[in-house]
Amino acid sequence: MLRNRALALLAAALLSTPGTSSxxxxxxAELERKVEAQRKLxxxxxxxxxxxxxxxxxxxxxxxxxxxxxxxxxxxxxWGRADTEFFPGRPYLNRGIAGQSSPQMLVRFRQxxxxxxxxxxxxxxxxHDITGLxxxxxxxxxxxxxxxxxxLAEAHEIAVVLASLLPVCECGSPLAPFLPRGKIFxxxxxxxxxxxxxxxxxxxxxxxxxAGRDFRREFTQDGVLPNAAGYAVMAPLAEDAIxxxxxxxxxxxQ
Amino acid sequence: xxxxxxxxxxxxxxxHPTMTVILLLALSVLAAAPLxxxxxxxxxxxxxxxxxxxxxxxxSKETVADMKLLWNLQLDNQPRQMHSLFPVLVAEDVSTAxxxxxxxxxxxxxxxxxxxxxxxxxxxxxxxxxxxxxxGRPQQHYTLCPGGIMATPVIGSGAAPGQYTVYAASWDxxxxxxxxxxxxxxAPPAKFMPPDGKPYALNLVDNVIYTHTAQGCGGNxxxxxxxxxxxxxxxxxxPAGGGMWGRTGPAISSSKVxxxxxxxxxxxxxNGVFGNGIIGVQQDPETKSLELVDYYGPSNAEWxxxxxxxxxxxxxxxxxQGRELMVDxxxxxxxxxxxxxxxxxxxxxxxxxxxxxxxxxEVNFASAGIWGSMATWEDSDGTRWVLTPIWGPKHSQxxxxxxxxxxxxxxxxxxxxxxxxxxxxxLKPAWISRDMNRAEPPVIANGLVFAYxxxxxxxxxxxxxxxxxxxxxxxxxxxxxxLYALDARNGQELWSSGDEITSWxxxxxxxxxxxxxxxxxxxxxxxxxxxxx
Numbered sequence: 001m002l003r004n005r006a007l008a009l010l011a012a013a014l015l016s017t018p019g020t021s022s023x024x025x026x027x028x029a030e031l032e033r034k035v036e037a038q039r040k041l042x043x044x045x046x047x048x049x050x051x052x053x054x055x056x057x058x059x060x061x062x063x064x065x066x067x068x069x070x071x072x073x074x075x076x077x078x079w080g081r082a083d084t085e086f087f088p089g090r091p092y093l094n095r096g097i098a099g100q101s102s103p104q105m106l107v108r109f110r111q112x113x114x115x116x117x118x119x120x121x122x123x124x125x126x127x128h129d130i131t132g133l134x135x136x137x138x139x140x141x142x143x144x145x146x147x148x149x150x151x152l153a154e155a156h157e158i159a160v161v162l163a164s165l166l167p168v169c170e171c172g173s174p175l176a177p178f179l180p181r182g183k184i185f186x187x188x189x190x191x192x193x194x195x196x197x198x199x200x201x202x203x204x205x206x207x208x209x210x211a212g213r214d215f216r217r218e219f220t221q222d223g224v225l226p227n228a229a230g231y232a233v234m235a236p237l238a239e240d241a242i243x244x245x246x247x248x249x250x251x252x253x254q
Numbered sequence: 255x256x257x258x259x260x261x262x263x264x265x266x267x268x269x270h271p272t273m274t275v276i277l278l279l280a281l282s283v284l285a286a287a288p289l290x291x292x293x294x295x296x297x298x299x300x301x302x303x304x305x306x307x308x309x310x311x312x313x314s315k316e317t318v319a320d321m322k323l324l325w326n327l328q329l330d331n332q333p334r335q336m337h338s339l340f341p342v343l344v345a346e347d348v349s350t351a352x353x354x355x356x357x358x359x360x361x362x363x364x365x366x367x368x369x370x371x372x373x374x375x376x377x378x379x380x381x382x383x384x385x386x387x388x389x390g391r392p393q394q395h396y397t398l399c400p401g402g403i404m405a406t407p408v409i410g411s412g413a414a415p416g417q418y419t420v421y422a423a424s425w426d427x428x429x430x431x432x433x434x435x436x437x438x439x440x441a442p443p444a445k446f447m448p449p450d451g452k453p454y455a456l457n458l459v460d461n462v463i464y465t466h467t468a469q470g471c472g473g474n475x476x477x478x479x480x481x482x483x484x485x486x487x488x489x490x491x492x493p494a495g496g497g498m499w500g501r502t503g504p505a506i507s508s509s510k511v512x513x514x515x516x517x518x519x520x521x522x523x524x525n526g527v528f529g530n531g532i533i534g535v536q537q538d539p540e541t542k543s544l545e546l547v548d549y550y551g552p553s554n555a556e557w558x559x560x561x562x563x564x565x566x567x568x569x570x571x572x573x574x575q576g577r578e579l580m581v582d583x584x585x586x587x588x589x590x591x592x593x594x595x596x597x598x599x600x601x602x603x604x605x606x607x608x609x610x611x612x613x614x615x616e617v618n619f620a621s622a623g624i625w626g627s628m629a630t631w632e633d634s635d636g637t638r639w640v641l642t643p644i645w646g647p648k649h650s651q652x653x654x655x656x657x658x659x660x661x662x663x664x665x666x667x668x669x670x671x672x673x674x675x676x677x678x679x680x681l682k683p684a685w686i687s688r689d690m691n692r693a694e695p696p697v698i699a700n701g702l703v704f705a706y707x708x709x710x711x712x713x714x715x716x717x718x719x720x721x722x723x724x725x726x727x728x729x730x731x732x733x734x735x736x737l738y739a740l741d742a743r744n745g746q747e748l749w750s751s752g753d754e755i756t757s758w759x760x761x762x763x764x765x766x767x768x769x770x771x772x773x774x775x776x777x778x779x780x781x782x783x784x785x786x787x
Binding site: 040044045049052053054055056057 | 270553554555557558560561586616617618
């Protein structure tokens with residue numbers, strides 16, 4: 001704390017130094033903004049605040065209710081916003097947080113998945129790892145976190161659907177130049193192989209939404225996130241994958 | 255032996271001898287006629303903890319601009335950890351050997367009580383309790399368990415006009431009864447609770463003294479205690495997990511049910527554990543024991559417990575359209591409106607109304623949320639108001655029709671109680687005050703809200719330094735308190751003490767009576783602001 005105060009005093013001294021240029025002031029303001037953003041990230045790196053209180057409000061599933069958690073990052077969180085629909089009438093929970101990497105997802109897996117007692121979980125993540133924009137990340141690192149999530153789910157008898165990353169295109173998002181199509185393709189290959197090796201359901205959004213290695217323009221709002229038409233394509237695919245995963249779980253029980 | 259104390263009076267007092275004589279004559283005439291009629295005999299103003307001074311006649315929107323420092327008094331109380339002086343209590347027309355006096359009672363954490371002349375700021379008497387080690391020896395102390403007297407006393411009216419008895423729970427857990435006029439004991443001390451605990455502000459209703467404890471200080475369980483003054487019997491009840499640390503102590507309803515928030519424990523009522531919610535406890539008139547009669551746990555109580563978002567706020571209870579309602583809150587920064595007929599509904603999970611998050615977007619367990627106590631008053635148009643202090647920035651999604659600037663450190667938020675078409679009451683946001691550095695519970699009088707930023711360093715954990723919850727760190731990081739007067743209907747700032755108060759405080763509060771507002775600070779100073787009479 002004292003160190004923080006010393007830094008604050010130093011910053012105040014710099015700001016109050018006669019002759020400090022407006023350029024310096026702008027640079028300091030930008031640095032302060034970045035420090036504040038980092039401070040917030042440190043305080044809640046796993047994103048536990050986002051759904052923690054909502055989860056606590058949830059009653060236990062009704063007898064016969066098969067709750068499903070959609071667990072992921074940007075594309076998951078945006079599902080149900082604006083003009084898109086998120087499985088109306090179905091006991092499905094959206095637990096997406098935009099911008100999260102796979103280790104952050106792993107940290108909140110117990111709170112946002114296990115503790116809400118789903119019958120199945122749809123896991124989609126890893127995009128922010130392999131872009132390297134927020135954290136250094138490789139397919140190898142993503143795979144470790146995905147495998148840990150699968151282990152946790154199976155230990156709690158939660159059926160797993162592993163979803164592919166979505167395609168991207170340079171269709172408006174400033175992120176587009178940083179989104180490595182080759183790495184996305186490679187991670188999706190690994191996800192499918194791993195799902196097969198573990199007897200899990202692989203949910204291939206990519207194939208349905210891509211033209212070559214590009215997001216089909218009619219299915220995306222900005223080259224990264226689906227639009228309503230894109231989610232409309234994804235919804236029946238997800239529903240089918242969930243039902244197959246649940247059926248598999250039922251067979252395992254018999 | 256009064257101990258060391260020095261009074262500074264406002265510099266505008268006349269120094270000329272003739273003027274002094276005239277002033278004294280005028281004061282004596284005023285003193286002979288009790289034109290003021292207000293007292294502040296308990297923390298929070300009354301047993302329902304409304305923080306509303308109904309009898310104020312001197313301070314008003316018309317006079318508040320003339321408010322100034324009337325006197326300050328340096329007391330010899332030694333701070334313990336971050337605690338120093340507790341909220342001041344005030345009794346008017348106390349019969350003393352020197353004639354009727356308005357006396358301010360000041361409590362210092364080092365087991366000290368001070369009787370102060372409210373007109374002059376002169377020390378009249380001092381009493382320091384002796385720890386009876388036959389009852390036990392104090393344990394190791396730290397920030398949350400500083401040792402010493404921990405509860406603001408309560409003053410009871412005596413049999414004759416001008417007689418007042420001070421009831422105080424000393425460090426060793428005994429109940430003391432003192433004559434407010436001179437600090438003398440009017441009855442032998444009696445065992446009230448185990449020694450070295452942490453009780454909160456005493457409440458007095460129908461000859462029963464109520465309090466509750468928290469933090470397990472002294473190795474004691476956290477309990478509600480009720481001392482029956484007629485029979486000298488003590489009843490107790492515990493939540494079986496967590497403690498009760500509403501700053502202003504318990505609030506007592508018209509049915510004599512004690513309500514308070516709980517914190518630091520799980521909420522599992524099916525198994526008799528009430529560690530993070532609101533409980534209602536009542537004395538059995540025959541046995542004098544305490545029994546749980548009602549409780550409310552927010553539907554996200556599990557989250558609150560997990561993130562240390564205690565319900566550690568003293569409720570405020572009030573009448574509204576033929577019903578008795580109550581408001582309470584916690585660190586999460588949500589305010590709950592309840593009917594005392596059934597505070598949580600049939601499932602004990604459903605209050606009458608629950609606000610959205612007002613602050614604490616970051617889920618900070620130490621430096622944000624609602625701390626202390628609530629406040630409520632009714633204006634001349636019949637509108638019922640509810641006020642809450644907040645610490646930290648206002649929530650980005652919460653708005654009120656009137657907002658008095660960006661809030662980053664704390665503020666007062668006011669709601670109007672309204673009735674929906676369904677007949678249920680709700681809290682309609684009305685105004686958000688200016689920024690205050692750790693806004694503390696307000697007090698209300700005559701259309702004015704008095705509030706203050708306490709200037710305390712409230713951080714308990716920092717990413718680069720882990721836990722920093724030591725008194726030394728936080729004392730060094732604390733600044734100074736600022737007192738504000740606001741228009742109670744719209745939150746407009748009408749007056750402030752600026753930089754005049756040179757110290758800060760922790761776990762204290764405001765008091766108001768007869769044109770004077772009192773605040774006490776860590777350095778042992780009592781500050782009396784008001785208008786010249």
